[in-house]
Structure formats: structure tokens, C-alpha cells
Amino acid sequence: MTIPSARTLYLAEWVVPIVRPPFRRGGIVVEGERLVAIGGEAELRAQFPEAVVRDFGEAALLPGLVNVHAHLELTAFRGMLEDLPFVKWLAVLTRLREGLSAEDVRESARAGVLEAIRSGQTTIVDVGATGAGFDALCESGARGLFFQEVFGLRSEDAGESMRGLIERLQPLRAHPCARTRVGVGISPHAPYTVSARLFRQTVEYARAHALPLCVHIAESRAEVEFVRHGQGEFARIYERRGLLWHAPGVSPIRYLHDLGVLAARPLLVHGVHMEDEDIALVAQSGATIAHCPKSNAKLGHGVAPLPEWMRAGIAVGIGTDSVASNNTCDLLEEARFGLLVQRARRASPTLLSAETMLRLLTLEGARALSLESRIGSLEPGKEADFIAVDLSGAHVQPVDDPVAAIVFSARGSDVRFAAVGGRVLFDGASVTTLDEERLRARLREIRTRLRHRDALIRD
């Protein structure tokens, strides 16, 4: 891996620093892994006459986008799980996963990272059952955070689940990449797949080893019914499988609070079904939220209380979730959808704004991961994680407000360049760190095999 040590001056028609208003004809100077200057073209050219110049023209330079929730392993399933009720969707997903070899899972995760980088994501938070997502992030040069998932419905199996978790974590934490670009954390999956005891043990372990935590919570009505009343689809599954469940009789968020999970300041994924009391609990705890509006809509979960979270001061980032439930990994469309669905639901034409949404995609997303001192804005001293979004398209022009153009008109495919820590990962033609052609062919092979196997199982 070679990181250019000379200075490079990146210029564009628009610069969007996030921490201050956008400005015209300017750029940033990158030296090694860092952003060292930002300003107008003339000023930067005068100050850095020796810098190599790259001019993106009718484009915007902005911080790389932060995807706070993905499941990279599931990329091979895109388009295979349509129009299914959530619990059925989970069951089909589980069945499909059994058809993937370890190597298939790795290819699937690589394809996911490829898509994410191409659409301008420079930091990706992945949750996975295997370390495939971690490896793919490391290989790709992207920044990220990998949460190792842990499951365990039976209280008495908590010890075994923990041993399995620790075994999986060790090689990841020892990997050199874990000390630089890709953090490692733990994700006890959800209240309907993790026993109370296992929740407590994962929190204890995470605290002891200073590992971040991530939990899927308050996603579906079925989950709320299960936790509050011990009823509904999840309760029926428990019953069929002879599993014990003592419903705590509270909201899923209150349940996490009572278990001591909130106190560990986890990244909470979804949170669609939160009452005012839940929001207050999250705000007080300092936990943060990964908001996945398209996945929540497509799976019929509803619309999460984003404006209320923000009013309560909770750090919120936007996530795409997996393409098995989205079916695309494009944070620009995700933010646009997130704004529009709130306006539709609240019948308000002024709720949220392009500026707010772009902040969620960058600096707030970074804050939700405690990375705001390193990434999320264009400021000297920060890591040189940045992208160029072309604004010359017929679907974007004319432009005199680059933030409105980026959030309301641009698409993932308008991203022309992405760098992480100064290293170019996407140059507008291809991702420099992955073999796109090979991956596409492998993904197609995997898919053909999956369909064949799945058809056999269902026959």
C-alpha cells in the first residue's frame, strides 16, 4: 500500500466543509493521511505552489459519507427477499445463509464494500456473523467498524455463546488493520435472539475490553409485543422451539436500560418504536442511533421518530441496512428518503432540511461512532476521508445550492472519487482496491447456485 507523501490539491466548483457554509471554486490540500488546508483556489495555489493538482470541475468536494449500519455479508441476497412479512423474512434469510460457503460470504461482503465505496461511503459500520465484513473492509481500504454478532436464546447457553464470540473476536482484534482503520465491536443481536444473561455478559465483556456495542432494537411491532407482553410471532416461535421467555413487560429500550446495556452507550439500530420515555432514556444514557429509513419502510416497520431524537440531542447517523432489505446501498437516496418520509408523515413542508440530512450523513454519523474528532468534516488536521460528487448531470443542473443538489438531486452514481486517509479508493472508473470484474462474476455464480438450492429445498 503506497500513500502519496507529496501534497495534493483537490479542487472543485463547490466545497462543502459541513462545519461552515459551502463555498465556490475552492479545495482542500492533502498530505499523507491528513487534510492540511481548505480554502479558495487562488489562496491554496499560492500557499501550496508545489502541490499536485486534481480539479473535479462541476462537482462538490465533501467529507466521505458515513454509513452507520450495513450487513455486508448479505449482498448476494439482493432482490431475493421481496414482499415478505418480517418474521418470515428473517426465516428465509436464515435458510438462504445456510446455502453460502465461507468463501461465498467473503465474496458477498466484498461486493457490499465495493458498492458502498462507489456511492461515496468512506466509513462503513458492518454487523456480521463472521469476520467476512471485517476482512472486506480491511482489504478495501475503507474506514469502518465491524461488530461481531452474537446470538443465544437459551439462558444456559450464554457461556458457550460468549466463548464462541471471544474466539471469533481474537483474530480480528489482533489484525493490524484493527489498530488503524477498522474498529472491532460486539453486537448482541436483538431481544428476541439473545437471552438476558447473554446481554449482561456481552456488556460486561465489552466494558472490560473497551469494545463498542451495537444492538438491533425496537425495530418491529412483533418485537415490542414480545418484550412488553410475551406475545405475538416471536413468542409463538419460542413456544414451538420449547424456549423459555419471561417477558420483562416493558418497552425494548427500557429492557436494554434495565439490563445495563444502555449504560454501555451502544449504537442502537432502528428504534422505530420508541415512546417519549424511551427517547429520554437513550438521550440520558449517551447511546447513539443508526437510522435506516428505507429498510424500516420496506419491511413495513414504520417511520422512526428522527425529529424527536434530534431534539433530544441524541447523536444519529444514517445506515442503509443490508441490500436484502433496501435493496441498494446509496446514502444519498437514503437521506433523501429519510427527509421525505418524515415530511409525508407529519404533513410538514419545513421539517428537516438538506443541510440537516447532509450533516447526519457526515459529522453526526461520525459523532454516533465517536469518530467526530477524526472524520465527518473537511477541517485541517482531520483524516483525508473525502469524496467528489459530480453536479453536472442533467438531473442536478442548474446548481447554486450544492447541499440541496447533493441531498435532493444527486445519486450514488454521481460520486466520482473517494479517498480514505488520503488513499484513493475510487477514481470514477473503478474501485482501486478490489477486482470488480472477478467479483461480479463470482456474485453471479453464487446467486445461481443459491436459487437452485433454494428451489430444491422448497420443492
Next chain:
Amino acid sequence: MTIPSARTLYLAEWVVPIVRPPFRRGGIVVEGERLVAIGGEAELRAQFPEAVVRDFGEAALLPGLVNVHAHLELTAFRGMLEDLPFVKWLAVLTRLREGLSAEDVRESARAGVLEAIRSGQTTIVDVGATGAGFDALCESGARGLFFQEVFGLRSEDAGESMRGLIERLQPLRAHPCARTRVGVGISPHAPYTVSARLFRQTVEYARAHALPLCVHIAESRAEVEFVRHGQGEFARIYERRGLLWHAPGVSPIRYLHDLGVLAARPLLVHGVHMEDEDIALVAQSGATIAHCPKSNAKLGHGVAPLPEWMRAGIAVGIGTDSVASNNTCDLLEEARFGLLVQRARRASPTLLSAETMLRLLTLEGARALSLESRIGSLEPGKEADFIAVDLSGAHVQPVDDPVAAIVFSARGSDVRFAAVGGRVLFDGASVTTLDEERLRARLREIRTRLRHRDALIRD
């Protein structure tokens, strides 16, 4: 204009005829303006050995998309009207329009058509104050329907409004293009801008001259309040301007019914606020609906009852509305949004489907315009209006369900080819009938002037 008279065989990995299930490795044969055959590759090659072959590879061939509602003239305003309450939005739009010369309006409409064609729209329904949209559609080679708008708040001015309307209509109806590709109709704008008398006179005129009608209706709560109770923001504007308004005291749809407008089977735009009784009235009348979910969301109007319309058997098409309220003209994203916002609102993971939405974008859209015998599906005898959507992108792969891929993953920028009546309008690089570079430069000029003028007015 030269239309190739020889046969061309268009091939792709997927063919999506709409009227029957998609199939693999096949294509269509086009002769002159018509589609003459559809089938598997081997069969078509054997049957048409002399045909010129064009193979789109990893792509889907499907009917051209039908945009049932646009305001092409407003393209220059994209991104200038953010975060405004609806009535204020209308006021700012009116102020901005005064800053455009007739030639500016024509360029703005051309830019709108360019964007639409590039994103796979082969039939575009435009509503405009001037004939700029009609001319742009004619020039571009697209199929379309142009509705000349008419306004008139004062009952006593209805005669004058009608004379103005007829004067504007005459050159359009006499244009050779009006006999082939671009129909002409009338659009009395909305209940708060058109007097009851003017509504009646436009209907009479439309019936006498067999012209289609189009009305913006039941879009905002403000409109419902105005029509039902004579109150709210529109009532206050009337009062300030000394205009008389006798609120009919019924829903906007019932009002149109009582005026005899519904009986003329208009294309109703928006219809966000419709009760069951309204839906029944529309269904009985045979009127059709232009559904614009993103515009409805962004302006805070809410979510229209799409599933209820469809259950009632109403022909519904999807429209992008203007980019002043969207801010992009991409029917693929529009349909995706339209599905997701319904699932979010109804908390249903099975409501609507990719197949349903693709039908709305093609055959149902055609039916909403009474064009279903000519366009909207790939069938021998129909006009050769079709597109190729690339499915090889990292954001789309792997694909084994092309309809899910098109509706849930593809974007306007994945469209690689568009033809109308056999004539190639977009070849993947540029729109063949419009000068893109010149248009972009003109649009930028217009915008700079607009911002300058608008800043002066507001100072």
C-alpha cells in the same frame, strides 16, 4: 428526421414485456415506428436473419416509462424553493417566473425534456402556462401530452380567460406534431385559481373540441379547507385581493363532480386528500389520476391513498411533478418512493410490489392517458417506445428478478437507451435531438440572472 426503415433486432439479458412475465436472453424487433416481434434470441435471429442487431448485454429491455405529470417550464428553478410552506412556495414560484423571458422558459422546458429522456421517459405529460413544453416535446422526439394551463379567479373574467386560452391553443393544435406524437389538452389549474364559471367553460370547450382535461386537485389541506369551509390561507389571499369566494362546502373532488368536470374524465393530479366517497366518485366517472408521491411528501401534503385507488379500479400513473418540488425527474426513484412511503405509513411489508409499481410506470400510466392500445407494453403492433436499463452496476447485481432490480435498485442514470416510435432519442451518451452542452450553459446563465434578480427584489 430519418426513421430507419430496415428492421432492427434489440437484444438484452432480460426482456420485460409487462403483459407477460420477464424472460431471459431475448429481444424485440422494430420496423419503422412499430414493434413487430418479441421473443427469445435464437427464435428472433432465425426469423429476422437480415435485421441489424443491437445487443445491450446485462440490461433489461422494457417499454418506455410514462411520466403522467411534469412542469417542464420550471426546470430552471430546481433547488431554489427549499423548505417553504405550500402557499409561500406558490408565491415564490410566481415571483421567480416573472424573472424568465419567453426564451428562458423555452430553454428551461428543453432542459426538462432532456432530463426526462435520459432517465427513460418516452411519454411525458406536461402542464404549462406557455407552449414551451409542447415545443420542447415536439423538438425532442418524445411522445407526450401538453396541457395548456388556464387561470382566472374572478367569475366575470372567465370569458377573457377563455379567449386567452383559445388563442394559445390554436397554434399548438395546428402544429403537425399535435397530429402524431404530442397531444394537446386544457388544464384549468385548481379550485383556488379557477372560478366555477371558468371551470364550466373549459369543460364545455374541451368536450366540444374533444380535448383532454387535467386538473390539480385535493393536493393540500389548505385547498380542502378553502373548498369545504371557505377558510385558511387561500381564503385569506382572496380576502386581501378583494375576491369573492362562495365555498361550495364539499370536498374538492365532489366540487369537481358538481361542476361537471369529473364527467369529462379529466386526469386528476395529486388527490392526496380523498375520502372513500371521493374515491368512489372518481372511479364511477372514469377520471384517472396522476400520482406524484415525492412532490406530495416534500411539500408536506401527505401520502395519497394509492392502494385504495387501485382497489377501486382507477387508472393511475406516476408523475414526477416539477423539479421545483421534487427535485429530480426520475420515475424509477419515484416508483420506489411511492411503494416505500405506503409501506411505511401502513406498516405493511407486503403492500404493493415491484411488479405493481413497474406496471404503473408503463401500462397503467398509458391507461391513465387512454394510450394503452399504442404504448405501455412490449407487444407486436405497438409503437416502438422502449428503453434499455443497464443492470450490471454494483448497486444492482446480482440479478435474477429484473423487475425487483429495476424498481428497487436501478436509478435513472442506469438507462442506456431510449427510443420513441423506433427513433433513437438517447444512445447512452447523449440525447440525440437536443444540444446538451448548449442547454447546460444556457440554464446556468438563466439561473445566475434569476438569483441576482431575486436577491434585488428581496433586498
